[in-house]
Amino acid sequence: MRRFSLRLAFFALGASCVVPRVADAFGVEASQTYVLAMCLPAVLFGCTSYWTVRSFARSWPVVVCVAIAWAGLLYGTGRTNHRGHLNVGYLSIVLPIAALIVEQRCWWLCARMYVLGTVLAMGLAIWYDYMFTATGILRAVSRLGTLWNVEGTLRLANPNLLGHHLALAAVLALMFFLNEGAKRERKHASSSLTTRFGLAWTLLLSLGCALTASRGACAAWLGGTGVLLWGGTRSQRFGRLTDMVAIGAILTFAGIFLVMATGFQPWDTLRARLEDPANVLSASGRVPIWTAAAKIWLSSPRHFLVGLGTGLAPETLGAYMGYFLPDGVTPLSTDCHNAFVEWGLSFGLVGMIAGVCLLYSACHQARRLDRRDASSYRMAVLVCFGLASMTYVTVFQAYFVVAGPLLLAMLSEPATAVSPPKPAAHAAPAIRRPHMALRAQDRTLAPLIQEGSER
Numbered sequence: 001m002r003r004f005s006l007r008l009a010f011f012a013l014g015a016s017c018v019v020p021r022v023a024d025a026f027g028v029e030a031s032q033t034y035v036l037a038m039c040l041p042a043v044l045f046g047c048t049s050y051w052t053v054r055s056f057a058r059s060w061p062v063v064v065c066v067a068i069a070w071a072g073l074l075y076g077t078g079r080t081n082h083r084g085h086l087n088v089g090y091l092s093i094v095l096p097i098a099a100l101i102v103e104q105r106c107w108w109l110c111a112r113m114y115v116l117g118t119v120l121a122m123g124l125a126i127w128y129d130y131m132f133t134a135t136g137i138l139r140a141v142s143r144l145g146t147l148w149n150v151e152g153t154l155r156l157a158n159p160n161l162l163g164h165h166l167a168l169a170a171v172l173a174l175m176f177f178l179n180e181g182a183k184r185e186r187k188h189a190s191s192s193l194t195t196r197f198g199l200a201w202t203l204l205l206s207l208g209c210a211l212t213a214s215r216g217a218c219a220a221w222l223g224g225t226g227v228l229l230w231g232g233t234r235s236q237r238f239g240r241l242t243d244m245v246a247i248g249a250i251l252t253f254a255g256i257f258l259v260m261a262t263g264f265q266p267w268d269t270l271r272a273r274l275e276d277p278a279n280v281l282s283a284s285g286r287v288p289i290w291t292a293a294a295k296i297w298l299s300s301p302r303h304f305l306v307g308l309g310t311g312l313a314p315e316t317l318g319a320y321m322g323y324f325l326p327d328g329v330t331p332l333s334t335d336c337h338n339a340f341v342e343w344g345l346s347f348g349l350v351g352m353i354a355g356v357c358l359l360y361s362a363c364h365q366a367r368r369l370d371r372r373d374a375s376s377y378r379m380a381v382l383v384c385f386g387l388a389s390m391t392y393v394t395v396f397q398a399y400f401v402v403a404g405p406l407l408l409a410m411l412s413e414p415a416t417a418v419s420p421p422k423p424a425a426h427a428a429p430a431i432r433r434p435h436m437a438l439r440a441q442d443r444t445l446a447p448l449i450q451e452g453s454e455r
Helices: 002-014 016-025 031-052 060-074 082-104 107-133 159-181 183-188 198-211 215-231 238-262 268-275 277-281 286-297 301-306 313-320 339-373 377-389 398-410
Strands: none
Touching (some): 002 016, 002 398, 031 082, 060 339, 107 159, 159 198, 159 398, 286 313, 339 377, 377 398
């Protein structure tokens, strides 16, 4: 039941990008509430795991950052802070989910379910865009993820949001391919659908990420896959690497033929967004937003020290920049488009110090465990998440409910009880059966690959 709850949660989160469009087709409102409801069983099961299993989610930098977010609800403008409560909810639920993953030792299971859900979301996005434009399906995806409602009057999704989901899923799919071929992990390799077609899923999701024309998502994809290709191919057999190069060459020639035959160039939108130097230097208007955030942070000692409070940054930033609703009174919320900027603006110097400690601790742990296992999986996911956070407020979105637990579980040691009972002094030593003991060379990526009941 615990594993099923994790399957349900990560598959639903993978498909969450298109849930608003599907719900609109059936006339259902508040669609994202149903996605979070599917995560509730995993959260409830994980609440007990969090207190009984040692994991990185219990480390002091993580606990302090979440505590600061909760404390941020206590100060502010006094208005109803629905956004702040939602932000705290996103930050808090990743802790029990991560602990449950560590306890069940099913990191790969959760990642596979997320990849399958994201593939489904990509297929539905292409279909809905094609149905809306009523043109050729290739030209319908000139920028994937611009999902309009049934009437064609309101956009229900953001291509940048879908792009970041596709980028993370592509990095995870490449990890499946590399993990399957690693010599020291061959006996742990799984025969699941996502593992056997890891390279195919990687190429498909990478193409989808490029079709969204999201520069931040493409940067996150490039960083994550680059780390994997740089540090994850050393454990692969030579024949497997040549197969990867051959498949890549065949698909490249097939793509060139497709472009010449149809005249469709899927990278046109992305290239157009990179050709304008002024647009690139301002990051599509994000640099002025970050500058305004810095000015607000320095505007008073209170803002400098403890920030604005949880959930108040977008509204305050919109008012500072002069963005109001037509009534001229209600401030228009302006997204910071940067998780680090919004975190600093929300919690000030105190939050920045805690955030730097968490970032350093995560990088140190990832590097240490990757060196121990002769892999680069943890650092690849961490780099992908970090680059995504530079153009997208990841920590206060549903995206974090996926990336957060996966990262915390990867950075955890093998699941052990918090206070294991010690044998009495007069008790006879326990008999250690050889077939029940793990050899040192088989303990690679212990929190990730030890899925005994999943075989």
